[in-house]
Structures are given as C-alpha cells and as structure tokens.
Amino acid sequence: MSTSARMLRLLSLLQTHRFWTGGELADRLEVSDRTLRRDVDRLRDLGYDVDAVRGAAGGYQLRAGGALPPLLLEDEEAVAIAVGLRTAANGGVPGFEDTTLQALTKVIALMPPRLRRRMAALQSQTEGLPWSGGPVLDPAVLTTLAQACRDDEVVTFAYTAADGTASTRRVEPHRLVNLGRRWYLAAYDRDRQDWRSFRVDRVAEVPATSGQRFRPREIPGGDAVTYVRRGLSTQPQRHLVRVRMVAPAADVAAYMDRWGTVDDLGDGTCRMTLNTDTLDWPVLILANFDCDFEVEQPAELGELLGRLSARIAASASPS
Template structure:
C-alpha cells in the first residue's frame, strides 16, 4: 500500500470518531507502531486534531479542531451531502440559501464523473416541494440544537408555546424532526419531568449546558412517531371532512398519518384536524379527484379562492 493510500485509509478509520488502540490501528494498516506515529503526525500537519494516549494500552482518537480540514467521504455520503445542500438552498432554513449554494458548488466540482452522473440522475427524477407560508427556522438555532442532540448535552432556551408567555426551559435533547414545513425538537423536560416536543421556530436563544447526560429511553418507537402522536392530541382549529371520489388507498398515500380515511362506495371520506387549511387543500390537489367539502365553511371558501386563482392563471 502506498503512503497516500495508507493515509486515506487511516483517515477513514479515524473519522468514525471511536478510540483506536494503537496496536489495532497499526494492524489494520499493516504497519509498525513507528510508521503509524509518523502518519498521525502528517495528519496533524494537515489540520486534523488527533488525541494520543501513550503507553502499552495507548491509542488515538480524532476530535474536532479549530478549523475544517479536508474531509474523506464515501460515495454514498457525498451524494447525501449534495442532496441535503440542495434542499437547504431551496430556503427551508433561514440564512442558509447562499452558503448552501456555495457549498453545493464545491461538492459537485470535486465529485468524480461517475458520482456526478448518479447525483444528476437522482435530482432529475425527484420533485421537491417547498411549502410556502410556513415558519422559517434560524440556522444558528438549528445547528445549536443539533449539536446538543449529537453530544448528549443539556440545553436551556426560551420557549413561547401557543397562547402563552415566553418561558425558560431546561431539557435533555434527543432528536430533531422535520415534518412538512416545521422542525421539532424532541427532548426530556427536566422541570416538568416528562418528554416534550418543541417547535423550533418558537425556540429562542438556546444555550449549551456544558456537561453530559445519560440518554433516557424515549416512550415511542422513534422521534417521528412521538411528534406525530403529540400533534394529533393537540386541539386544532378546524375539523375537516371531505367526500373524495377516489379509492381510499390513493387518499391515504396523500395524507399519510395526518388524517383518517374511511371507504365509502367507490370513494371515501377524508377527515383531518388542522390549524392551517392550506394542508388539506394541498392533499386534495395531490389526489386530483373530484370532491365535496362537508365542512368547515372556511375550507369551502379557500377552495373557491384557490380555484378562481388557477382559473385566471389558465385563461
């Protein structure tokens, strides 16, 4: 193995961020302990911060440094980063559009032709819908919450719940969840001694606690299920009921777990509890079948306005 190939292999192993005993790492690379130490020194010269423990049981571990050194990415990781940057460039997170475009340009420029063709194929066959009118999350808030989730670090922040005054919260963050137009933080609330989901657009001034906590077991299959269950329990402004002239399976695929679908003859009934009527309008538009709104009256009015808008645009 050449020196360059060995260095790339070493970097790939260290980027798992696990602690590597020196003897095991040297065996993986098929080199002596002395050669391994020289390779570690070369990585440090490139800007990587590698901690070392000396002695017979000593070893190495890569940690974050003061600046971003070159990254070594697997093919699938590179494609995933490019897709994620493209989504951020569409405006889902405030303040990230321009920097996401710049980063995306650099990633694509460094891709070998085979990977670039794979990315082009994926993007050309994918339709992205950025819903308008939803809350926009501050990039700094989102990255702070993500760091706390990753490092099991407690958080303090000011939170403004619906129809409530701002209040300080002290939580153990578990996971960030993106649903539709909104981001949620799933966390254990230390003051209330219970699990909660927080809308990230209502989080202000998050501060890291500077310590670590032992993660608790989430009382749900996963964070997405937990957030969805909480939303369904919340009182909503509108109770939507629509008769749709389409098979129940078609409507179920469009609405997902955000509504209930009951077969009725050759069609079905769609029921949703929502705060925002744009959501059922988008579901009905996606189904593309005839329908009759039973309620509420506000939904009939929104459908009429939307239909008139599209009629003028078409003619």
C-alpha cells in the same frame, strides 16, 4: 485499476469506519489477499491508522480519532451531497441558506473537473422556485439541541409559546423531529415534570453544553414522531377538515404523510381528516387527486373550492 486508483478506492471504503474482512476488501478491489496487505501497509506509511485482526475472521478497520484523513467520496456520493446542499441553499431549511451556499461552493471547488461539469449541467438545466413561508431556524440552536439529544445532556433555553408567552425551560432532550417545514424537540420538562414538544424556531439562548447528564426516560407512544404527532393532533386549530374521497386510502395517506389521518371506508373510498390553521393544504391535497370528493366540513372549504372552480373555469373558457 492502477495502484494509485486502487489505494484511493481502499481508503474510501475504510473511511466508512466499518470493519471489513480481508476477503470483502479483496473482492471489492479485485486483488489477491497479498496485494491487499501491501496496500494496507502503504496506507500506514502515509500516516493512516489501520487496525488489522489476524485469523480466519480477520480484517481491517480505520481507527477512529487522531488526525482527520482527507475526505474521499465516490462520484455518486459527491453529487448527492452537492444536490442536498443546493436544495438547502434554495430554502429547504429556512435559516440555513447562506451557510449551505458557502458549503456548496467549497464542495464543488474540491470536486474533480468531471464532477464539476456534471454539477454545472445540473444547475443550468434545472429550474424551480425557492421554498418560502416556513419558520426560520437558527443553525446553532438546531445543532446544539441535536448534540444534547445525542449526549443525554440537560439543556436550558428561552422559549416563546404560540400565544407569545416567554419562559425559560430546563429539559432532558430526547429527539428532534422534522415534520414538513417545521422542526420539533421532544423532551422531558424537568420543571413541569412531564413530556413536552417544542417548536425549534421558537427556541433561543441555548448554551453550548450543560455538562449535566441524565438517564434517558421512555417517551410516551414509544417514539418521538408518534409523540409529537399526537400532541399536534390535540392542539386547537382554526379548521377541522373532513372530506370523503373516492380514492384508495393508502394513496391519500402516503401523500398526506404525517399531517392528518385517513380512514378506509371500503369500496375504494376514504375519509381525510386533518387540523389546520389555513385551508391551503387540504386544497392542494384534493387538487393532487383526480377523483370525486365531498366536503363534509368546514363550510369554508367548500366555499373556497367553489370560488377556485369558478375562476379556473372562467380562465379556461375561450374568449
């Protein structure tokens, strides 16, 4: 490895801002401790603040703050970022398409030619349909709420409930929870003196920061995901779906993720239960498993599956 390539590799490792022992860095770079010290001195000459601790347990760490050094990424890291941005630009998070497309363009432009060729191959050889139908998020609202959660700052915002009722909420934000295509804020509502979960796509008029700090409370259920899921399960939905399936409970539960419950009935069978506004999702779940099943409720699901089955059978029959 040339000296310049080794320096870039060293800077890339230090940019994780973790503490590296001298031995760890020397092993990663395949150099002696003496060469490592010289490389660290070269970085300092270039203006990078590298803290060093002497002794048997000594090591190096890039100092936080100050001037931001150039961002260095491993090849796999750069491609991972570009793929993630492309997914978001394709509607992975509704409301972020334009912003992520701009970011993706900048990231690809900064890539060396060999990585740009890899991304061009990925783009030209991949096909898919954009996501659609999810609620649209305001990037500024999402990031402001995330910062308030991180900094334990009280936040006030306008909120529109499912029935269209508008209100102003003053909360202690705890965590953001992403469930499928929807984002929720788990927070303690100061006016109602109780915990609440808020759909982020229904939040508006969030000031940048309030500056008012609070002491974090313990959320019911132990964590934000459990709290939000529990609240969703108790909300009235249009359909309560129960289906007995001849399939391993663990497989069905893994596919459903957080959207319902699966009870193991033994002998390789289980019961899927979920609340839903539409029957599209249970149909997709059942279509994913090559197994026998029995719709226990609602009757509308059985009727829908019957119509779909008839149409599929008619389409598959030779003319």
